[in-house]
Structure formats: structure tokens, C-alpha cells
Amino acid sequence: MKITIRAALLGLVFAVLAATAAHAASDALKGMIYDTGPLKATDSKLKVRVGEQAPDFTLKSVSGKMVSLSDYKGKSNVVISFIPAAWTPVCSDQWPGYALAQDVFKKNDAVVLGISTDNIPTLYAWTSQMNGVWFPVLSDFWPHGEVARKYGVLRSDGTADRTILIVDKKGRIRYIGLHSINTRPPLEEIIKELERIR
Amino acid sequence: MRRTFTAGLGMLSLLLVLFAAPLGAQDSREEHLRALNSLSLYTPEGAGERHYLGLKNAPEKITLGQIDAEVLIVEIFSMYCPHCQRHAPDAEKLYRALDSREEFRNKIKMIGIGIGNSPYEVGLFREKYALSFPLFDDRSSTVVGSLSGIYTPHYFGLKMKDGSIREIFYSKSGAFPDAEAFLEMIVEESGIQRGGNS
Numbered sequence: 001m002k003i004t005i006r007a008a009l010l011g012l013v014f015a016v017l018a019a020t021a022a023h024a025a026s027d028a029l030k031g032m033i034y035d036t037g038p039l040k041a042t043d044s045k046l047k048v049r050v051g052e053q054a055p056d057f058t059l060k061s062v063s064g065k066m067v068s069l070s071d072y073k074g075k076s077n078v079v080i081s082f083i084p085a086a087w088t089p090v091c092s093d094q095w096p097g098y099a100l101a102q103d104v105f106k107k108n109d110a111v112v113l114g115i116s117t118d119n120i121p122t123l124y125a126w127t128s129q130m131n132g133v134w135f136p137v138l139s140d141f142w143p144h145g146e147v148a149r150k151y152g153v154l155r156s157d158g159t160a161d162r163t164i165l166i167v168d169k170k171g172r173i174r175y176i177g178l179h180s181i182n183t184r185p186p187l188e189e190i191i192k193e194l195e196r197i198r
Numbered sequence: 199m200r201r202t203f204t205a206g207l208g209m210l211s212l213l214l215v216l217f218a219a220p221l222g223a224q225d226s227r228e229e230h231l232r233a234l235n236s237l238s239l240y241t242p243e244g245a246g247e248r249h250y251l252g253l254k255n256a257p258e259k260i261t262l263g264q265i266d267a268e269v270l271i272v273e274i275f276s277m278y279c280p281h282c283q284r285h286a287p288d289a290e291k292l293y294r295a296l297d298s299r300e301e302f303r304n305k306i307k308m309i310g311i312g313i314g315n316s317p318y319e320v321g322l323f324r325e326k327y328a329l330s331f332p333l334f335d336d337r338s339s340t341v342v343g344s345l346s347g348i349y350t351p352h353y354f355g356l357k358m359k360d361g362s363i364r365e366i367f368y369s370k371s372g373a374f375p376d377a378e379a380f381l382e383m384i385v386e387e388s389g390i391q392r393g394g395n396s
Binding site for chain 2: 099186
């Protein structure tokens with residue numbers, strides 16, 4: 001009984017702490033974001049390194065088209081953006097920023113491939129709510145997290161770690177940024193790396 | 199020992215519930231007033247912005263109270279927020295409407311603060327929407343850490359006196375539909391005197 005009371009009290013403490021976490025979410029997603037509270041910063045072990053050939057993959061996009069990394073070989077640099085989950089605080093204000101920076105990515109001969117382990121209907125609803133994005137949004141839902149696992153960014157709960165990889169036109173990995181799941185990677189970090197390889 | 203531990207947890211929970219209870223409009227305004235008065239922001243570098251804000255010889259960082267105005271309109275935005283992106287042209291219209299009204303130009307001033315945004319991200323937002331009012335960044339994450347319970351874009355109407363913010367007379371999340379009507383509302387609610395050139 002005592003243990004039950006203590007467990008309930010502890011649960012209450014954590015619930016209140018989670019509810020009071022500071023945020024400034026977009027009005028576009030007001031009332032729709034599931035607050036996960038602070039999570040373990042990273043929970044995966046990278047299987048790729050800078051300088052290696054990026055493992056190829058083919059995933060279905062929200063538009064229904066199948067997209068492969070190799071589609072861009074010899075044509076564009078590719079910024080692969082793994083995000084943990086749709087409808088969560090940090091992820092929901094990461095890709096709209098990349099949407100705004102379309103011209104900057106274009107200037108650096110780069111496309112963005114957004115990848116999440118969510119399913120297509122979820123990603124469709126989520127990206128529609130953010131007014132859509134110009135780049136392909138790919139679902140790594142089934143086999144669950146196969147691409148995230150291949151790159152070594154799959155977390156133990158089936159989501160992906162917040163990771164940015166930059167792949168050049170030859171298909172080589174030029175940059176890997178494994179970021180805390182609780183924070184948004186600064187845009188300038190990505191742009192600076194793109195400018196270096198241009 | 200066990201009883202003490204359980205009682206301690208109970209007290210902690212009670213305190214957390216008391217302090218984390220949803221704030222009423224008046225309570226949150228008082229909390230936001232304290233937060234806004236304590237903010238220390240990096241002074242914009244542009245000579246035009248410094249001149250407009252009366253910060254010609256200001257140090258590297260300022261408080262909002264140092265801005266030379268009777269009334270200050272503050273838009274809290276984020277480059278990553280889709281509604282802020284869509285609303286940006288209207289924010290510029292508001293500034294231009296204000297600038298065209300000689301009777302208010304020197305009394306009512308307007309700034310934007312990019313909550314959680316780096317200087318690069320704020321610069322990109324300014325450039326993308328050709329914004330001409332001063333924008334502050336949040337490179338130290340002090341704004342995101344101190345303004346809770348708001349959604350972007352959020353507008354504050356502040357009455358200024360003797361080097362500090364005296365009162366928040368307007369505070370609302372979400373975009374306004376009409377810049378001229380919004381300016382009229384600010385004039386009315388602030389109680390600022392009409393007429394005169396300075």
C-alpha cells in the first residue's frame with residue numbers, strides 16, 4: 001500500500017514537471033503537440049562514419065513516390081534529416097525552418113530528405129498542418145526503422161535519434177550531426193557544412 | 199523514516215501543484231511582465247535600428263526598458279513557426295502603418311524577438327520577408343527559457359516608463375487579420391495621447 005502511494009506521488013511529481021516544461025510552440029500546432037517531456041538525449045550507436053559511402057535506401061514519400069538516396073547521385077548534395085516523431089515539440093518546429101530556407105539549400109546544390117519512423121498517414125497529417133514542406137518526407141515505418149537501423153540512429157523505443165547527415169554528389173558522407181532529441185540543431189550548422197563542400 | 203519520506207513527497211507534490219497550476223490571465227501577465235523586464239538581449243547592430251530604438255551608444259546587450267518609446271509592440275516569433283512565416287508580411291504592414299502615422303511614430307515602436315532563434319535564423323527570416331523593423335535574436339535561449347505558456351506569433355503591448363516596462367496592456371497568441379485595425383486597437387488600449395509630432 002505504502003509503495004502504491006509513493007508510486008502515485010512520484011507519478012504526480014513527474015506529471016507536473018512535464019506539464020510545466022517551457023516551450024514556445026507555433027500557433028499552427030496549438031493543442032496538437034504531445035509533450036514527451038525531456039528524454040534521454042541520444043539512444044543509438046552510429047553505424048556510419050564521415051568519408052564512407054552512404055548506405056543507399058528506398059522509402060515511400062508522403063506524396064506516394066518511392067525515393068532512393070541514389071536518385072540524387074551526381075546531381076545534388078543531400079541533407080538527410082532523421083527526426084524522432086511527428087506531433088512532438090522539437091520535431092514540429094524543425095522542418096518548417098528548412099522549408100523557409102529552401103533558397104539557401106538550392107544555392108548550395110542541396111536537397112533535404114526528411115525521414116521519420118512514423119507511418120505515411122501520420123506524416124501526411126502532420127506536414128499538412130505545417131503548411132507542407134518542399135522536400136520529400138519519407139516514412140521508415142515498415143520494416144520498422146530499417147533505414148534508421150542501417151545508419152545506427154534507431155532508438156530503443158522505435159523512434160530515430162535527431163540526426164543530420166550530409167551526403168555529397170558522389171554519395172560520400174561529409175557530415176554527421178547526432179543531436180540531442182530535446183533540442184533543435186541550429187540551421188547555420190547545416191548551411192556552413194554545405195558551403196564547405198560546395 | 200518511511201513515513202517521513204512519503205510525507206516529504208506529499209509536500210513536494212503539493213508545492214509543485216500549487217506553483218504549476220495554470221496561471222490566470224492576470225497572473226500570467228504579471229509573470230510575463232517580470233520576465234520581459236529581466237530579459238537581456240543582444241543589441242541590433244544596424245545603425246538604423248539603433249537610431250529608431252534610441253540605442254545609439256548602447257552596450258552589447260540591453261533590456262527592453264532601455265528602448266526609447268512610450269508604448270512598445272513586441273512580436274514574439276520563430277523562424278521555424280509556419281504561422282509566423284505566413285504572418286510576416288502582415289507584421290511588416292503593421293510597422294509601415296505605424297511609421298506612416300506621424301503622431302505615433304516616435305511614441306509607439308515595434309520590435310520582433312525570434313524566440314529560441316540564432317542570429318543566422320533571425321537574419322534569414324528578416325531577409326526572406328524583407329522586414330524593416332528591428333529584430334532581436336535569442337542566441338542565449340533566455341527568452342525561450344522565461345516566457346512560458348505562449349504560442350508564436352505572440353504579441354505584447356507594453357507601456358514603458360523610466361527605463362522599464364510598467365505594464366502589459368495587451369498579450370495574445372496568434373496572428374492579427376488586419377494591421378490598421380490592430381494598430382487602432384493598440385492606440386485605444388494603451389490610452390496613448392493622440393496628436394502631436396513627438
